[in-house]
Amino acid sequence: MTKEDTALEDLRVIELANECGVYCGKLLVGMGAHVIKVERPGGDATRSIGPFFQDDPHPEKSFQFAYHNTGKKSITLNIETKGGKEIFKKLAESCDVLVETFPVGYMDSLGLGYASLKELNPKLVMTSITPFGQTGPNKDYKASSESIPLAMGGLMFTTGEQSTPPVQVGNFLIGYAAGIYAALGTLAAIHNRRFTGKGEHIDISMQECVASWLEASYIRYQYGNGKITTRFGSKLLSATPSGLYPCKDGYFCVTGVGRWNLIVAWLVSEGIEVGDLADPKYETMDGILLVDHRGRVDQLMCELGTKYTKLELMIEGQKRGVPVTIMGNAKDVYEDEHLKARKYFVEVKHPVLGKLKYPGAPYKMTESPWRIDNAAPLIGEHNEEVYAAMGFSRDDLVTLKAAKAI
Amino acid sequence: MVRFPLEDIRVIDFTWVLAGSHATRLLADLGAQVIKVESKAKLDGWRIGYGMLREGVTSPVEEGSGIFQQENRNKIGLCLNVTVPRGREVFERLVKISDVVTANLSPRGFVKMGLEWEKLREINPRIIVVSMPGLGNWGPHSGFITFGPNLQALSGMTGLTGYPGQEPVGVGTPWADYLAGMTMATAILAALEYRQKSGKGQFIDISQQEACTSVLGSYLLDWEANKKMRENQGNHHPAGGAAPHNCYKCKGEDRWCVISVASDKEWESFCDVLGNPDWTKDTRFATALSRIHNQEELDKLVEAWTVNYSPEEVTQMMQRAGVSAGIVQNIKDIIEHDTHLRERGFLVDLKLPHPERKPQSVILPGVVTKFAGTELTIRHPAPGRLGEDNVRLLKETLGMTEEEIARATADGAFE
Numbered sequence: 001m002t003k004e005d006t007a008l009e010d011l012r013v014i015e016l017a018n019e020c021g022v023y024c025g026k027l028l029v030g031m032g033a034h035v036i037k038v039e040r041p042g043g044d045a046t047r048s049i050g051p052f053f054q055d056d057p058h059p060e061k062s063f064q065f066a067y068h069n070t071g072k073k074s075i076t077l078n079i080e081t082k083g084g085k086e087i088f089k090k091l092a093e094s095c096d097v098l099v100e101t102f103p104v105g106y107m108d109s110l111g112l113g114y115a116s117l118k119e120l121n122p123k124l125v126m127t128s129i130t131p132f133g134q135t136g137p138n139k140d141y142k143a144s145s146e147s148i149p150l151a152m153g154g155l156m157f158t159t160g161e162q163s164t165p166p167v168q169v170g171n172f173l174i175g176y177a178a179g180i181y182a183a184l185g186t187l188a189a190i191h192n193r194r195f196t197g198k199g200e201h202i203d204i205s206m207q208e209c210v211a212s213w214l215e216a217s218y219i220r221y222q223y224g225n226g227k228i229t230t231r232f233g234s235k236l237l238s239a240t241p242s243g244l245y246p247c248k249d250g251y252f253c254v255t256g257v258g259r260w261n262l263i264v265a266w267l268v269s270e271g272i273e274v275g276d277l278a279d280p281k282y283e284t285m286d287g288i289l290l291v292d293h294r295g296r297v298d299q300l301m302c303e304l305g306t307k308y309t310k311l312e313l314m315i316e317g318q319k320r321g322v323p324v325t326i327m328g329n330a331k332d333v334y335e336d337e338h339l340k341a342r343k344y345f346v347e348v349k350h351p352v353l354g355k356l357k358y359p360g361a362p363y364k365m366t367e368s369p370w371r372i373d374n375a376a377p378l379i380g381e382h383n384e385e386v387y388a389a390m391g392f393s394r395d396d397l398v399t400l401k402a403a404k405a406i
Numbered sequence: 407m408v409r410f411p412l413e414d415i416r417v418i419d420f421t422w423v424l425a426g427s428h429a430t431r432l433l434a435d436l437g438a439q440v441i442k443v444e445s446k447a448k449l450d451g452w453r454i455g456y457g458m459l460r461e462g463v464t465s466p467v468e469e470g471s472g473i474f475q476q477e478n479r480n481k482i483g484l485c486l487n488v489t490v491p492r493g494r495e496v497f498e499r500l501v502k503i504s505d506v507v508t509a510n511l512s513p514r515g516f517v518k519m520g521l522e523w524e525k526l527r528e529i530n531p532r533i534i535v536v537s538m539p540g541l542g543n544w545g546p547h548s549g550f551i552t553f554g555p556n557l558q559a560l561s562g563m564t565g566l567t568g569y570p571g572q573e574p575v576g577v578g579t580p581w582a583d584y585l586a587g588m589t590m591a592t593a594i595l596a597a598l599e600y601r602q603k604s605g606k607g608q609f610i611d612i613s614q615q616e617a618c619t620s621v622l623g624s625y626l627l628d629w630e631a632n633k634k635m636r637e638n639q640g641n642h643h644p645a646g647g648a649a650p651h652n653c654y655k656c657k658g659e660d661r662w663c664v665i666s667v668a669s670d671k672e673w674e675s676f677c678d679v680l681g682n683p684d685w686t687k688d689t690r691f692a693t694a695l696s697r698i699h700n701q702e703e704l705d706k707l708v709e710a711w712t713v714n715y716s717p718e719e720v721t722q723m724m725q726r727a728g729v730s731a732g733i734v735q736n737i738k739d740i741i742e743h744d745t746h747l748r749e750r751g752f753l754v755d756l757k758l759p760h761p762e763r764k765p766q767s768v769i770l771p772g773v774v775t776k777f778a779g780t781e782l783t784i785r786h787p788a789p790g791r792l793g794e795d796n797v798r799l800l801k802e803t804l805g806m807t808e809e810e811i812a813r814a815t816a817d818g819a820f821e
Binding site for chain 2: 006007008009010011023027031049050051053054055062063064066067068114132133134135136137138139141142143144145147148149150151152153154155156157158159160161164165166167168169170171172173176177180181183184185187188189190191192194195196198200201202203204205207208209211212213214215216217218219220221222223224226228229230231232233234235236237238242243244246251252253254255257285286288318321322323324325326327328329330331332333334337338339341342344353356357358359360361362363364365366367368
């Protein structure tokens with residue numbers, strides 16, 4: 001494959017993003033964009049986020065950094081110094097996209113806000129990701145953790161059991177949501193630019209990313225006389241069996257929407273006593289009669305679980321047309337036969353971390369493939385290359401380094 | 407005149423239920439002309455979605471459920487059976503003048519509908535075809551039937567959510583559907599960029615499983631390299647970056663707040679808000695590291711304070727002092743009390759057609775990809791009635807004559 005085959009080969013991106021924006025750049029670089037990651041001298045703050053290779057909290061050993069920055073180039077730059085600001089402006093002048101995650105007003109305070117950069121480069125698409133967005137009364141709310149916009153967006157309240165406190169969602173999910181929305185908005189603005197000749201400022205609020213994922217709650221509240229959706233464990237309010245059930249070696253997940261007849265047949269073939277629940281009247285698409293017997297249905301599924309492993313249940317269930325999957329962990333994911341057959345994992349060689357299999361493309365395109373051929377950069381690995389291309393000599397770099405600009 | 411970013415793009419949309427419909431809804435929100443295709447034989451299951459029909463609606467073919475309405479806003483509706491010859495003819499005419507064909511049917515259903523790129527590219531070499539079954543279009547498990555919660559469990563995220571040592575609790579929304587939909591919309595825009603320079607369309611194969619697994623990269627690498635399996639962290643900071651970091655009980659029934667203290671400076675401000683009680687000077691809480699080591703005890707002391715206040719009060723006091731905190735909002739808080747979301751124009755009060763049906767309007771989440779220069783919002787409600795826009799599409803968009811329409815109708819093309 002030649003480089004010209006990628007979808008975004010012509011797109012030049014500057015990224016100053018923490019864990020809440022870094023997936024945007026990863027999606028763009030995966031589709032072929034040139035992404036330059038601007039790190040503060042000494043290395044980006046996300047390099048201190050674990051897990052770490054061999055549990056060693058070294059800035060070149062963070063998996064958080066290694067995974068999300070594959071294919072990007074790294075330069076160090078202190079945009080708070082005078083020299084650094086000038087360099088940054090030059091970068092902004094010649095790029096298509098700037099992705100940033102600073103607190104609202106920070107870039108403005110340096111004279112590098114969208115209004116100033118637009119003067120330098122009217123075609124610039126600037127994408128800002130913040131916990132609460134660029135406008136509105138809470139725009140300056142502090143949120144050093146993703147749990148704050150998660151809670152304010154409404155997803156924490158509905159996660160957990162009714163008898164226990166609300167609980168956060170694992171693994172920075174909202175940062176990923178923000179990253180994908182950011183990539184979507186950015187590409188739409190790039191498309192639009194072709195017609196208008198003008199750039200755009202895109203304002204992604206993490207709270208809104210969350211609040212747009214709760215549509216059933218909005219409708220239930222407004223169509224259902226003020227009914228507030230609360231926590232319901234892993235179960236679906238509208239269907240049984242649903243959610244997680246224990247089995248021999250962990251948990252399996254069932255979504256029994258409209259398939260009660262198939263489930264009954266399965267249970268009966270296992271010698272599990274279904275009783276009057278085998279009555280065809282329970283086989284409606286909406287499962288409306290069955291949910292009244294949720295407790296008994298759950299018991300039947302638990303009984304099924306005692307006989308098999310999660311993988312056996314998935315294979316047998318799917319064979320019978322019942323939507324069953326395993327509740328997987330990292331080991332299960334790496335051993336997943338289907339992912340292996342689809343060549344989902346890609347080996348990437350990193351100078352410090354060595355060769356590892358990374359999760360690969362989130363989608364497969366026949367003509368413009370996903371790219372994950374380069375490991376995440378070392379701190380400032382591309383200083384010389386990028387700054388030379390901008391016209392700085394080696395002597396200039398020494399001077400800039402002395403002035404703490406790079 | 408305002409230009410909507412994707413207004414030149416036409417999508418023939420065979421998606422249904424949530425994941426796929428969400429993808430094309432995002433494109434429609436950005437201005438694309440999305441033609442939602444259904445037929446009597448292939449109705450979108452979400453017309454019934456949770457049974458949440460408006461009062462006065464007697465059949466889901468007359469108007470879909472609230473969820474259907476939400477996921478299909480800004481789209482237009484075509485009732486077309488592409489499996490009968492004259493229906494296929496109409497579809498092919500539409501392919502000629504369209505940019506994208508989308509589906510999240512099973513791999514078998516996709517072929518049965520005749521949507522393969524190999525066929526459609528013969529009609530329009532610039533066409534982009536996307537198919538997003540749960541587990542992708544090929545591979546040993548590609549025929550598996552999955553819903554959002556199945557994929558969430560399969561990807562590994564479900565196992566990371568809940569309280570340590572207790573049963574997993576799942577996540578309180580089918581996030582996998584949304585995430586897969588967003589991923590699909592992004593892939594389509596990339597394919598449009600590729601077409602711009604190459605002149606070529608292409609086929610995009612999306613496995614929702616892969617889209618979801620891709621958001622667990624660092625957790626997976628921890629296993630791959632260190633053979634370490636992270637357990638769920640409850641409400642503590644997932645990377646050990648802050649303490650206190652939890653959800654705390656507040657005054658009132660089922661009222662909660664979150665607080666996160668990441669630095670020594672924030673800890674000082676936090677203690678000030680509490681009035682510096684003696685326990686805050688305890689050596690167990692003297693450094694960021696010791697606070698993390700002793701966070702279970704710390705959490706109890708913090709909660710003994712928060713229970714005296716409403717989540718709104720805690721949030722106000724903490725935010726004023728520069729400490730990260732928030733209300734664990736429920737849907738009522740969001741719809742009725744969140745002035746921030748409202749002022750940003752995120753919440754949209756959408757007037758629905760047929761004022762005799764109740765409610766007459768509905769407040770919905772708006773467009774997340776907010777453009778400073780172009781107001782993106784809900785321009786019109788979903789095509790509620792099956793085939794609502796048939797006449798307009800067939801006559802204006804395709805230029806079909808009355809006679810052609812009558813012939814196709816007789817052939818059952820619009821059933």
